[in-house]
Every structure is written in structure tokens, then in C-alpha cells.
Amino acid sequence: MKRFRLFFAFWVVVASLRAADLPALWTERLKCVVAVEFFTETEVDRRPNVVFGVVVDTQGTIILPAAAIESRVVPAQLKEFKVYRPGDPASAAGVYLGQDALTGWHFVRVEERLRPLLVPITQFVAPGNATEPALAEEVWGIALRGKDEDFMPYFLQSRVALIQSLPQRTGIAQQEVAGPGLPVFNRDGGFVGLALSSFGQTFLQFSRADRGGSPTMLINVEESSVFHLTSEVLPYLARVPLNEFGRPLAWLGAYGFEPMDREVAAFLKLEAQSGAVVSEVLEGSPAEKAGMQARDIVLAIDGRSLPRFKPDRVVVSYVEREVERRAPGDALTLTVLRGTERVDVKVTLGDEPKLMREAARTYYERLGFTAREFVYGDAIARRLKVADTAGVVAHFVKGNSPVSVAGLRTDDWIKEIDGVEPKSFAEAAEKLAAIQADGARTEFVLLVGRGGETAVLRVKLK
């Protein structure tokens, strides 16, 4: 009987310890999460954005998930970064450092004043960090309320339902386990993953009153049940971009990798592995120089066969990530199936040509549109020879503006302005500025290309 009592007493102690430590773990781990507010300034409006991030070092560096900033938004449009601690209405200024190409993370650095109050996530890495959470293991995380509630933190908990390679090691919990961009922990407080910006849990809301009406679809964007495991996070925390555009960017220049299904793999006698079909090899690219051809099927990278993923599609991002994790100048050997023959293609990766988000642009208020420099990607999208291209692209067209009324649409290719083909963006910008400044002007003419068709647009200025 005495023995039983002892055992009972011991059990009570353990249980109370466990119950007590979660709030303590919670309080401690709150210090590695922040809310980040910034403004996106476009031609016609200024929108506030609120996203969540995690602190990665003692220098005040914060990472935000890839989807935190729309891909069409350029760094110059991002203004006034402010960093908030959970539950605290006071903010500190932040600086946008850029986006990393491999992880897609946006990096922000907060001013020195706030740094001592923050703790990097690396503090909570369990010793060894070797183990992935087990299936059915309990995991918990932090989510934050909105700005009106001072980003008040709240607790989410779930169990691991599934772990998959997509191709990153990804955990999927039974239900929402953290705010997107925020960390997930195990029962002992060890860091086990970083929540993605959700797969978009959707809910259908039916109305009781309006029985015939169609349901409203609600998407939970504030919480996520999907997280990248620490093996996809910890090795990359030091990839702080050197500039806003995340350069240098490695460039292969093979476009449109397509996966193959099991049936095709079996037909090509590739049962144990996967392959990716190259749809196009881009003009002047490293892939073209190395002799890669459209319709080659990539089977291996540097001698390592492409693994089989579930679903098949994942092989595409696997190949793309293999390029993104390298640097310009790095060599890469791609083993491809060409017809029935295996060929080794040795590529020296190049520097990504100027991207659309890096292109020069100017907004013309009176005309009602933003002209953007014509870059390599524009030529590719329109299947043009890069050497044959001139003109500018309508990056933004304001509704009901003179050019909009004349029929100009976003992404139209402006080939000529008043019958003259501009040789450079500067020349086009100068011409447009002159038209805009000339108050006596009543009209001008644009020659515009859209999907292989060309049209003459006559723009009436009042």
C-alpha cells in the first residue's frame, strides 16, 4: 500500500509539471514572433498589409513567408515597414532587405531598439534537431490576432496528420496549428517547423434563410495547418539577400518542365525514378549554349536520378530548386533522355536576365498608364527574338483614363508612340513625358501589340 502511494505521489508530480510547463514554453517562445505591417503603394492607391514573421538572429533579422508580398509588387512600391511584438501596440521601424530565390522568404530587419526584446528561433531548436515529428505527435504553435487587437497572441494545437516531400519536407496537421509564417513546436517546446501561408482551409457557409442561394466560400488565411520541417528552415536562415532583388540569381534557361505520370515512366522503363520534360529552351540561355533541346527529358542532376514524388507534379519544383540553390557560374550536369538516347548536358549556370520587377518604369498620370521597360521575359512571353524587340510594356492601365478609353490594356506591348519606334526605355519615357507635359495636345497615337495582333490606338486627351 505504501508502495502504491509513493507511485501515486510521483505520478501527480510529473503530471503537474507537464501541465505547468506549457504556459512557460509559450511565454518564452512568444519572443521569436512578430507582426510586420507595411504599405504597398501603387499608381492609384496605398494599401496596408499585415503579415507575420519569425526572428532568426540577434541582428533583428525577420523572415516573412513568400506569399507575404504579391509577386507583381516591386520593392520600390513597399513602404514603411513596422514591426510589432505580440500584444504590444508600440511599433519599431523595419527595413526591407529583399527576397531569397530558393526559399522565397522576404527578409526584414528591425531597428536596434527592439532587438534586445527579441529572441531568435534558433534558441528553441531541440538538441541535435535530428528528429522529425512523428505521425500523430502533438504539435502546437502561435497565431496572432489583427492590428485592432494589438496582434494579441493565441494558442493553437493539433497533431501531425501527414508528412510529405513536396519536395520540401512538409508536415500537415489535423487542423490549424499556427499563423502563416509563424513557428510550430513539439510538446517539449522544440522547434519543429515553420507554418506556410496555408493551403487555404476552405469552409462553405450556407445560409439558413436563403435556401436556394449558393454557398459562400470562406478561406482561413490567418491560420495554417501546413508547415515546413526544420530541415527546410534551419540551413537557409543565413540566406539574407545581398540586395532587394535577391541577386545573384542562377539561370538555366529551360522553360516549362513538365512531370510524367507513372504510366509514362513505365513506358520509358523508368520505374524507380521520375523525369521532367523540357518544353522549351530559351534563346541565348546557358541551357541552349550547353546543347539542351526542347523535348529532352531530364532524368538526373549531377548523376543523381530524379526521385519519384507523390504527387508526380512535385518533380518540377525539385528540378527548379536544384537550379535555384546554386549560383551563377556553377556547373551542373543534366542527364537527359533524347529520343531513345541518354545524353549528358554540362551546363554552366548563368546570371538571370533582368526581371520584370527590376525593369525601369514610369507612371504618366495624365495619360493614365505606367510604361515599363521591355525585358527578356517579355520577349519570351511573346515568342520574339530578343534582338528584334523595342518599345515598352503597359504595366498598369488606369480605368477610364484616356489610354484605357482608347483600348490600351495591361501587358499590351507598345511598339510605337506617335509613329516612332522607341529604341530604348529612356527614349520612350522622354516621348511620353513630352506628350504629357504638352497641355495643347489633344491626341496621340500608339501602335500596340497584343497576342500577335497589332492595333493602332488613338488616344484622345481632353
Place this chain on the structure above:
Amino acid sequence: MSRGFNRLLDAVVRIDVREVAFESGARRYASSIGSGVILSADGLVLTNAHVASPRAVELSITLSNLERVSAKLVGWDHWTDLALLRIDVADAQRRGLKFAIAEFGDSAKLFPGQTVFAVGTPHGLTRTVTRGIISNNNRYFEDTNGVNGYETGAFNTWLQTDAAINPGNSGGPLVTEDGRVVGISSRGYLGANNLGFAIPSAIARRIVDGLVADGAITRSTIGLVPGALQDLENFYALALNTGVLINSVALGSPAARAGLRGGDILLAIDGVKVDGRFPEQLPPIQNLIANQPVGAKLRLTYKRGAQTAEVSVTTEKLESRVGEEWAFEKWGLSVRRVSRTFARENQLSSDNGVIVIGVQAGFPAEVAGLSRGDVITKINRQPVDALAVMQAAHAAFEAKPAPTLIEAQRDRRVSLYILKP
């Protein structure tokens, strides 16, 4: 009514058509009704291309005496929406069937306000006569898929009439009070009242002669898409009534290869000045090029900016965007040949291949993941440069079903598929 009008009524026929469609991954047959008019004692019947096309597998003509006789397609021209049939005259003679013959009038002499009659089979109501006036004698409209998916209207203008034209009137004659055929009723605006259109007899006569001689109308093209100048003359600093705007140039066409491009102003063709201020002036300009023999060299005078230049262009044969169609029933797959025009419009690297126009649920093509719009470029690693390549593979599959490898392109992405038995 006049004696001529009564004779005309005996020359108008009802046409029952059974035609094949391939869109669903299988051959499907459908029936439709149109009208036509007998033109000659040897049994030529003129109707619309959207009534009788090469897809027709059975053409049955009901004469004015309600006797039926079969007919065969002589040829069609979807550009003008006209088709020519020939009655099985031997059969008609054996059965002692008689029919009247219509006569053409001169459509060029029509004036707005003139009374005309439409005769035909609206909604299957045989020998219906409706009356109206010529509302406009020179209406332009072009339609890239107006005749069962085929292009129409670029080479002719239309007669507009308020004589009621309903579905089934198609192919019937539009006649003057003396019973002379001045047009072939072709279409009406849906949801509008009495806005009907007919192909003028002046055009129809030329097309009939061409179809009788060759079974088809051959036109030349250089790939220019003209646009009306409307009020852009000032901007281009043009003298009044000169030039036609080149709205766009088909990629890879002779005009594109010669360096012409959208925004240029075409001033003259072989020294003949062109005037394209208004849309209805465009068909004659198009015909200046179309009527040239294929392979002819044309001298084009054009203006770009302040410069006027001349360029020599060699014409090529005008082809429809719509290629030959087929259904592979064991695969549940319907396809259409990639035409030169389709390949250029979609910036394909070659005009090899077939477009998927339909798949049947549960059949190998659908199971493999092929869908409408995919362009099949290879089958079992062999380029699909003819429909016959696919047909041979399908025959082999029918005889001995085995996994078949398909390479297809969707937008710009190339994927592989397996058709599994």
C-alpha cells in the same frame, strides 16, 4: 404575281442534310434542314455552305412537287457561305420528276427600298415566301467562325433585307418581283427584328462558275489583316481617300517576311491605288489580292511614318484555320489537323500535329489526361505530320491494343501521355 415568280417558286427546294460531327471523341450524326435553288437543267442546286458542307454524309432534296431525290456536293466556299449540289438527275429522269430552273438577276442594280422576297423552308415550313425591302445593299461583316466554325465574310459584302429570314431559310433565294435571284439568304441577327442578310447574286455567280470548274475556290493571300482608316487619315498625313490601314500581319506570312507590319498604310497594289476608309470598302481590296494566282508576285506601295516604300510579295494559297477532322473511337479522341493558319496564330513551331477537339469520358485519351485544345505532336515517337500517322497507330491499337505514347503541347508546355488499352 409574275410568271417569272411562279416559275421561281418551282425552282426552290428543301434540303435535308445528315452530317457527321467529330467533337465528342466519336462520330455523331445530326440532321438539319435548309433551302436551295435549282440553277440548271443538269441539276445544280445553290445553297449555303453552312447548310451543305463536306461533313454532309446524306443530302436529300425535296422538289416543289414534294418528290424527294438525292444529291451530291459539288463544292463549297465557306468564305462566301455558298455551296453547290447536284441532283441525281438520272434518278429524277427515271422517275419522271420535273423541276423548274431559276434565273439570276443583277444584284448590282438593287437599291435600298426595293421590294424583295425571300423563299425557303424556315423552321421546316416548306415553300414559305416572305416579303421585305433591300435595307442596305453593301453591308460588311466578317466573322472568323461564322460558317460552322469556318471563316466568312472577308471577300464579299452582303445584302441586308427586312424580309423575314429564319433558320431554315438558309440557302434559299432572295428574289425581285419578276422572280430573278438577286441573293442567297444566309443569316439573320438573333434577337433582332428583320435584320436578314444575303449573298449578292453578283458574287454567287462567280462562285458557282468556280465550283463547277474546280470544285473549290482558290484564293491567294499574303497575310494582311486590313482595317478601315475611318478618321485616322489626318494622323497618317494622307490625302483624302487613299490607303488602307494594315491592322496586323499574320506571323510568318509572306507580308511579314517582306517586312510589312501592323500600323503601315497600304497605298497601292501593283500600282492600283487602294481606298479603305470604310469597312465595306475592304472586300474589293482583299479581292485584289485574293484573285491573283497563287505564287504571283505583287508590288505593294506602303507608307510607314513619313516614308513611302515599295516591296515585292509572293502570294500563297489561302487556307482555312479549320483543318481536317477525325475521330479515333477506340481512344475516345477527336482531332483536327493543325492548319498553317492555326500554327501561325498560335505561334507553333510547325504546322505538324493535330488539335484535340474532344475526348470521351472513360476512354483512354481522357484517362491519360488529354483534353480539348492540346496539340498532339508525336505518337510513339513518330512526328504527326499527317492524319494518316495517327490513323495507322489507331489501326494498330485496334488490332492489338498496346500502350501508346503521345507527346502533346498545352499552351507552351510539352507533356507525355500513355493511351492504355
